[in-house]
Amino acid sequence: MPPSAELPPRPRIGGRTFASLGVPSWRLLWSAGHLWNTALWLDLIALGWLALELTDSPLAVSLVGAARMAPMGLFGLLAGAQADRLPKQRILLAAQTLNVAAAVSFALLLVAGREQIWQLYAVSLAAGVAWAIDFPVRRAYIRELVPDALAVNAMSLDAGSLVGGSMVGRWLAGVLLLVGGATAAYLVLVAFYLCGWAMLRAVGRRAREDASAAWAAPSPGRGSAAPPAPATRLLDDVREGLRAAWASPAVRGVLVGSLIMNLLVFPYQQLLPVFVRDEWGQGPFVLGLLGGMDGLGALLATGAIATAARGSGRGVLFLAGSLLVTACVLAVAVAPSWLLAVPILLVAGLGRGAFASMQWTVTTSAVPGHLRGRAMGAISLAIGTVPLGAASLGVIAEQLGAPAAVLLMAGTGGLLVVALVFRSAGLRAA
Secondary structure (H helix, E strand, O other): OOHHHHOOOOOOOOOOOOHHHHOHHHHHHHHHHHHHHHHHHHHHHHHHHHHHHHHOOHHHHHHHHHHHHOOHHHHHHHHHHHHOOOOHHHHHHHHHHHHHHHHHHHHHHHHHOOOOHHHHHHHHHHHHHHHHHHHHHHHHHHHHHOOHHHHHHHHHHHHHHHHHHHHHHHHHHHHHHHHHHHHHHHHHHHHHHHHHHHHHHHHHHHHHHHOOOHHHOOOOOOOOOOOOOOOOOHHHHHHHHHHHHHHOHHHHHHHHHHHHHHHHHHHHHHHHHHHHHHHOOOOHHHHHHHHHHHHHHHHHHHHHHHHHOOOOOHHHHHHHHHHHHHHHHHHHHOOOOHHHHHHHHHHHHHHHHHHHHHHHHHHHHOOOHHHHHHHHHHHHHHHOOHHHHHHHHHHHHHHHOHHHHHHHHHHHHHHHHHHHHHHOHHHHOO
C-alpha cells in the first residue's frame, strides 16, 4: 500500500497534533467525548459542594466520589469483556442513555427543591455504572476506528479530552454554583449529555463509511478483529483478559501503578471542597478554579504527547507522571494558601496527562487486538479502588483533618511508586 493510502488526510489546522482526527468517525466520537467529559467533572464538583452544604462533613463529601467510582471495578471489568463480544457503539449508547436518565432525574429533584443526601449517592452511583461501562469500551473502540500508526496520537487526544473536560467542567461548575447553584449546574449538565448522546448515535454510520477507505485496512498486528473462536462464557472471557494483562510485563506494571495511584493518591480530589472552604476560607468559584488548573496542566501534557507521538519511552513517561502527581499532591496538602495551590495543581496536571495517556496507550498496544477491551477492563478494576481510597481518606480526615489525611495516604503512595520504578523493568522498557 503506498504511504499516501496508509493514513487519512491530516486536518488543516494543527495537522500533526490532531493527525488521528482525519478519521471522521473518531473525530465525531472525540467531539462527543468533550461534552461527556466536561459534564463528568461539572457533576463531581457540583455534587461534592452540594454534599458539603447539606452535611458539613468531609466523610459525606468523600462518599459522593466513592459512590461515583464504586461500580468501576466490577462493571468496567465485565464491560471490557463484553466489548470484545458485542458492537462497541451499542454498548456505549446504552451506557450514555443511563447517564442521561440519571442526570435528568436529579435535575428534576433540584428544580423541585427536594434533594437529599441519599439522592446524591444514588445519582452518583447510577452515573458511576455508566462511566464504568464507558471507560474500557470507548478506549477499545478507538483502536478499532484508527490505524495503528495513529494509536498514540488518538489515545493522547482522548486523554486530552478527558483532562480538558476536567478543566472546563470544574471552571464551569464554579461559575454556575456561584450564579445559580446546583440547579443551574445540573441543567447545563443535562444539555451536554443529550448532545453527546445524539453525536454518539451518528458514530456508527460514519464508522461504516470509514471502513471502505484504503487507510482503514488492518495493518499487520493491528488486530482490530478477533480470530474465529467458539463462543465462551463471559466469566471465561474475563479470566482470559486478566491473564493476558498480567502476562504482559508492561501491562502488569501499568496495573500496579494504576492501583497505587487510584487507591492512595487520586482520592485527594474528593477532599478539595474541604480544603477550599475549611482550610483556605474560599467558596465554589475558587473550588472550580483550582480543579481546573489540574485539567489545564494535563491538557498541555497530552497535547505535547500527541504532537510528539513517540513509539518509545511510554512506560518511563507513565512512571514519571505518577511521581510528579504524587509530589504535587503532597505539596498541596501543606499549602498555606489557595494562591500557592494554583501553580502546584497546574504542574500536577502535567503529570496526570502523562499518566493517563500512557496508561491507555501501553495497555491497548501490549495485548492482541481481540483482547483490548478485556485488558482495559483490567485497568478499570484498578481504577475501581478509588472508592476504598476515598472512603478511607474521609474517615482519616474526620479524625486528623484533611491535610494530615492527604499527607498520610499520598506519602504512602509515593513510596510505593518509587518501589515500582525499580521493580518494573518490563514497564520501563515499554
